[in-house]
Amino acid sequence: MDSAEATDSPGVTIGVNGHTITPESQMPGGDLFNESASSNYILVQLTDLPTVDQEKELHELHVQFCSVIPPTSWLAKYEPSDLSPVRDLPFVVYANPYHESLSLNPAWLDQLMEERGPQGLVGAPGTPTTAAPAELHDVVIMLHARARTPEEMLNYLVSDLGIPKDRLFLEIMSLKGSLAASEILRISKMDDVKSIHPEPRVESFSHLVYHTIRATLPEARGNFMEVVEDGDHTGPAPMQVDEDFDGDDEIITIADSGLDDGRIQKGPNDMMDLHPFFKDRIILLDARSNGTGLDFKGNFITRAGKTDDWTGHGTYVAGIALGSYGELQASPAIQALGSRLDGVAPKASLVMQAIMGCPSWDATTRRYRGPPVQLKPENFAVAKVYLDPFYGYPANYLATGVPGSTVPIPDPNSTVKYRWRARIHSNSTGGIPTQTSHGYAPGGTRLDEMLYRLPDYLLLYAAGNEGDDPDVVQHFPDGQITGSASAKNVLTVGACFNDQYVRVRNPPPGPLWNAYRSQARGGEMVESRHVPRFSCRGPVASTNPSAPYRDIIKPDIVAPGVAIYSALSQAVLEGVPRKRAGVAPEPGDTYCKFGTGTSMAVPVVAGAAALLRQALRRRNCPDPSAALLKALIINGAVDLSRYRPKGAVWPGNPTTNGGANLLTKDDMEPAPSNAQGFGRLNIADSLENVTDTTHCGWTDIKFGSVEALQPDQTPPAEHIYPGDIAPPPAHQLHSHVANLKVTLAWNDLQGEGLQNRLALRIEFPDPRFNIAVGPGGDARLARMANNNVQKLEVRNIKLSAGLAFQARIFVRADNINVDVVRGVKVAQGYAICWKIWYSVEGTP
Known part of the structure; x- marks a missing residue:
C-alpha cells in the first residue's frame, strides 16, 4: 500500500x-x-x-x-x-x-552556486578544504535533533573538512561559522544538518520619522505609564494601587551601542561626568565589539574595549527604560510640555552590552559612518550575548546542563561569585528581512531553544521599522517580522503613537526639530490608538505562504515609540548624521533628545516588566517566569480597535518613502492582529492584575514540576481554575454585568510552528457565554490555537447584584512533544492570569 x-x-x-x-x-x-x-x-x-x-x-x-x-x-x-x-x-x-x-533556502542556494563558480560538483563530506577561502559568510548551522552534538560536529568539520577551528563557534543546539560558499555547500549535504542560514544583518531600530513632534504625555508615573479610559473600567482611572513601584532591585540588560562616555567613574583629568540619568545604578558596562575604522585624519581606530556611545542610541534607549533625572530640572521648553523625564523603572539597575560597530570617516560626505553591529565572532554566540548577564558574568559556556547539551550553567567550583543575575534583556535591534534571510530560522530557533531551558528569562526584541519600506513590502507584503523578533518565546514589541501633534503634510526642510508642530502651528493630534506605518507587521516574514510559523502572532504588543524624549549621549561624535544621532529639543540642552522607532517602544515594555517583577516579588513570587510577565503584560493590553473612533494604522505623509501601500487602511482589526498584536501596553492595568487579589489572580506553573501538565494522558491533562470571584463593590451595586479577561502563556520547544499545544477555554453557569481557543469560533480564536500566548475576553456577562461572579477556566494539553535534548517528554509549565471588572450593561 x-x-x-x-x-x-x-x-x-x-x-x-x-x-x-x-x-x-x-x-x-x-x-x-x-x-x-x-x-x-x-x-x-x-x-x-x-x-x-x-x-x-x-x-x-x-x-x-x-x-x-x-x-x-x-x-x-x-x-x-x-x-x-x-x-x-x-x-x-x-x-x-x-x-x-x-x-538551504532556494534563493540563497542560487547565490552560493553562482559565487562558487564553475568548480564542478561539490565534494562529498570528508573531502578536505585545500584553498583558503577569499570571501567568508557568517552562517548558523542548525543540527537535527538526536544528531551529533555541536561539539562533535565542530570537531568533525575541523578534522575531516579542514575548516580552521577559529572560524567555528559553539552555540546551544547549533554552530556559528565563517565559511566560504564551497564549504557551505559541502556541509549542507551532511545528514546531521537540518539547515544553514546566513547570520542576519543586525542594526538598531531607531527611526526618525519626518512628521514626528513633541509628545504630550498623560498624567501617570514616569514618561510612559498611560492610564486611559478604555471601557474596561467605570470611574476616572483603572489603577487603584497604593504601592510605589520603581524597579528597585531589578536589573535590565540592554544590548546596544554603549552608554554615554563609557565610564562609570570619571578620571582626575576628565571634564565630563556620567550622564545624570544613570547615577549610581550601573552594574556593568560590557565591551562586545571589535569593529575598526578610520578617523577624519586617517588614523586607525577600534571599538575593542570601548563602551562609549558614539551614536547616541544605547544611551537614549537606556534612559527610556530606567533613566532618572533625580534633582535636575528639565529645560523650560520641556517643562512647558508637561513631560516627565523619568524612565519607566527609574530605580532599576543597568547592564549595558556595547555591540555597535566602529565609526569610520567618509571623506565624501565628511561624516562618520559605521556598520550597525560589529561583534567579536565569538560574541555572536547566544551563550555569550544573553547568558552572561543571566548568570551574573561569566557564564560557564560549555558546562553540561543536561545530557547531550551545551546549555551553560554556573560552575559550582568556579572562583567567580555570582552576586547578581539579570532576568530582563532588552534588544532594540534585530535582523533585516531579505529574500535569503527571513522567517523563523536561525534567530528564532536559537532563542526559543535557550528560553525554553531558562524559563525565567524575559527577552524582548523590537518588531522592526521596515513596515513601509518599499523593498520589504514588495518581498513580504503580508509580514515583515524576522529573525530574533520571530521567536515564539520572545516578547516582540511594535510601536504606537504617543498622544502628540504631528504635521502630516509636506514636512519643511531644515533641522529635524522644525518638523515638530504644536496645535497652534497647524499640527494634527495623533493619539496612541494609532500604529505608525513604519512599525513592522506580522506575521513572520516569509516568501512561503504555507510556512508553519505564519500563524504565530507577532508583534505580541505595541507601546509608545514616536517622539519619545530621553537621554542624549555626551559622546556623540561630531559629524555623525543628525538623523542618526538625534537632536536636542532646543539649543543648549545637552542631556535629552526626541527619537522615534520600535527601538523606543522596546525599553518602555522592558521597564514595565521590571515593575511587574518588583510587584510579584513583594507577593512571595521570588522567581517569576518570563511566561508570567508576558501574560500579565498582554492581559493588561488595550485592544486599540475598541476606541471610538476606531484605532487606525496611521497613513502618515503619502509623499514619504514607501508611498501609499496596503498598510494605510483606516480601521484597526481587533486584537490579536498583525498590526497591534494583543494591543497597546497599559502598565497600570497589568500592575493591578498583580496587586488586586480580590478581582484578579495569577498562577505560575514551573516546567517539569508535579503541578505542570503531564504528557501522554488520556484524556489529555487539564487544569481547572474555579472562578468564585468577589461581587461588585458596594458603590457599583447598580451594575449588573461582569467582564472577564484571561491570558495563558508558555515557553514552547524550538521549532517552526507550535510544538507543545495547549488550549484555553472558559465556561460559565450560563453556557451562552462559553468561549474557547480553537476551531468553531472566529478566525482569531482559531489562530490563537497555533500560538503560545492565548487571551480570551468576555464582556457584559449578566449576574445578580451582590452575588459572586462564577466561571471556570480550563487549560488543556492537547500535545506535548519530546524534548530531544533530554530524550523524554517534559511536563509543560505555563503561566495564567485573569481579571474581572464590573460595569453598566452596554458599556463597550
Missing part, C-alpha cells in the same frame, strides 16, 4: 526553510520521493495529530519524533532503510526522506 492508498486525506502543503512541499512531491513519481530512506531523517505527514496509541505504534517502528511542522507533519529520526512499514499505517499520508536540498 502506498501513501496515496493509506488514507482518504489528500494531505496539505507545508513549508520547510523557504521550500514549499506539496503532498504530490512526496508521493511516488514526485520530485522529492525516494523509495527507501537515504537519510536518517524523514518527513511524515499524518491525518491528524497522533493519539498516544499512534505515537506508540510509530515508536515501535523506530520513528522518533523531533519537531512538529504544523498542522500535522513531523520531522522525525528514522534509521531503517525500509519506509514501507510507516507508509502502510492507515493514519499516515506519506513518509519520505528529508531531502538534502531542504537544508
Whole structure:
C-alpha cells in the first residue's frame, strides 16, 4: 500500500526553510520521493495529530519524533532503510526522506552556486578544504535533533573538512561559522544538518520619522505609564494601587551601542561626568565589539574595549527604560510640555552590552559612518550575548546542563561569585528581512531553544521599522517580522503613537526639530490608538505562504515609540548624521533628545516588566517566569480597535518613502492582529492584575514540576481554575454585568510552528457565554490555537447584584512533544492570569 492508498486525506502543503512541499512531491513519481530512506531523517505527514496509541505504534517502528511542522507533519529520526512499514499505517499520508536540498533556502542556494563558480560538483563530506577561502559568510548551522552534538560536529568539520577551528563557534543546539560558499555547500549535504542560514544583518531600530513632534504625555508615573479610559473600567482611572513601584532591585540588560562616555567613574583629568540619568545604578558596562575604522585624519581606530556611545542610541534607549533625572530640572521648553523625564523603572539597575560597530570617516560626505553591529565572532554566540548577564558574568559556556547539551550553567567550583543575575534583556535591534534571510530560522530557533531551558528569562526584541519600506513590502507584503523578533518565546514589541501633534503634510526642510508642530502651528493630534506605518507587521516574514510559523502572532504588543524624549549621549561624535544621532529639543540642552522607532517602544515594555517583577516579588513570587510577565503584560493590553473612533494604522505623509501601500487602511482589526498584536501596553492595568487579589489572580506553573501538565494522558491533562470571584463593590451595586479577561502563556520547544499545544477555554453557569481557543469560533480564536500566548475576553456577562461572579477556566494539553535534548517528554509549565471588572450593561 502506498501513501496515496493509506488514507482518504489528500494531505496539505507545508513549508520547510523557504521550500514549499506539496503532498504530490512526496508521493511516488514526485520530485522529492525516494523509495527507501537515504537519510536518517524523514518527513511524515499524518491525518491528524497522533493519539498516544499512534505515537506508540510509530515508536515501535523506530520513528522518533523531533519537531512538529504544523498542522500535522513531523520531522522525525528514522534509521531503517525500509519506509514501507510507516507508509502502510492507515493514519499516515506519506513518509519520505528529508531531502538534502531542504537544508538551504532556494534563493540563497542560487547565490552560493553562482559565487562558487564553475568548480564542478561539490565534494562529498570528508573531502578536505585545500584553498583558503577569499570571501567568508557568517552562517548558523542548525543540527537535527538526536544528531551529533555541536561539539562533535565542530570537531568533525575541523578534522575531516579542514575548516580552521577559529572560524567555528559553539552555540546551544547549533554552530556559528565563517565559511566560504564551497564549504557551505559541502556541509549542507551532511545528514546531521537540518539547515544553514546566513547570520542576519543586525542594526538598531531607531527611526526618525519626518512628521514626528513633541509628545504630550498623560498624567501617570514616569514618561510612559498611560492610564486611559478604555471601557474596561467605570470611574476616572483603572489603577487603584497604593504601592510605589520603581524597579528597585531589578536589573535590565540592554544590548546596544554603549552608554554615554563609557565610564562609570570619571578620571582626575576628565571634564565630563556620567550622564545624570544613570547615577549610581550601573552594574556593568560590557565591551562586545571589535569593529575598526578610520578617523577624519586617517588614523586607525577600534571599538575593542570601548563602551562609549558614539551614536547616541544605547544611551537614549537606556534612559527610556530606567533613566532618572533625580534633582535636575528639565529645560523650560520641556517643562512647558508637561513631560516627565523619568524612565519607566527609574530605580532599576543597568547592564549595558556595547555591540555597535566602529565609526569610520567618509571623506565624501565628511561624516562618520559605521556598520550597525560589529561583534567579536565569538560574541555572536547566544551563550555569550544573553547568558552572561543571566548568570551574573561569566557564564560557564560549555558546562553540561543536561545530557547531550551545551546549555551553560554556573560552575559550582568556579572562583567567580555570582552576586547578581539579570532576568530582563532588552534588544532594540534585530535582523533585516531579505529574500535569503527571513522567517523563523536561525534567530528564532536559537532563542526559543535557550528560553525554553531558562524559563525565567524575559527577552524582548523590537518588531522592526521596515513596515513601509518599499523593498520589504514588495518581498513580504503580508509580514515583515524576522529573525530574533520571530521567536515564539520572545516578547516582540511594535510601536504606537504617543498622544502628540504631528504635521502630516509636506514636512519643511531644515533641522529635524522644525518638523515638530504644536496645535497652534497647524499640527494634527495623533493619539496612541494609532500604529505608525513604519512599525513592522506580522506575521513572520516569509516568501512561503504555507510556512508553519505564519500563524504565530507577532508583534505580541505595541507601546509608545514616536517622539519619545530621553537621554542624549555626551559622546556623540561630531559629524555623525543628525538623523542618526538625534537632536536636542532646543539649543543648549545637552542631556535629552526626541527619537522615534520600535527601538523606543522596546525599553518602555522592558521597564514595565521590571515593575511587574518588583510587584510579584513583594507577593512571595521570588522567581517569576518570563511566561508570567508576558501574560500579565498582554492581559493588561488595550485592544486599540475598541476606541471610538476606531484605532487606525496611521497613513502618515503619502509623499514619504514607501508611498501609499496596503498598510494605510483606516480601521484597526481587533486584537490579536498583525498590526497591534494583543494591543497597546497599559502598565497600570497589568500592575493591578498583580496587586488586586480580590478581582484578579495569577498562577505560575514551573516546567517539569508535579503541578505542570503531564504528557501522554488520556484524556489529555487539564487544569481547572474555579472562578468564585468577589461581587461588585458596594458603590457599583447598580451594575449588573461582569467582564472577564484571561491570558495563558508558555515557553514552547524550538521549532517552526507550535510544538507543545495547549488550549484555553472558559465556561460559565450560563453556557451562552462559553468561549474557547480553537476551531468553531472566529478566525482569531482559531489562530490563537497555533500560538503560545492565548487571551480570551468576555464582556457584559449578566449576574445578580451582590452575588459572586462564577466561571471556570480550563487549560488543556492537547500535545506535548519530546524534548530531544533530554530524550523524554517534559511536563509543560505555563503561566495564567485573569481579571474581572464590573460595569453598566452596554458599556463597550
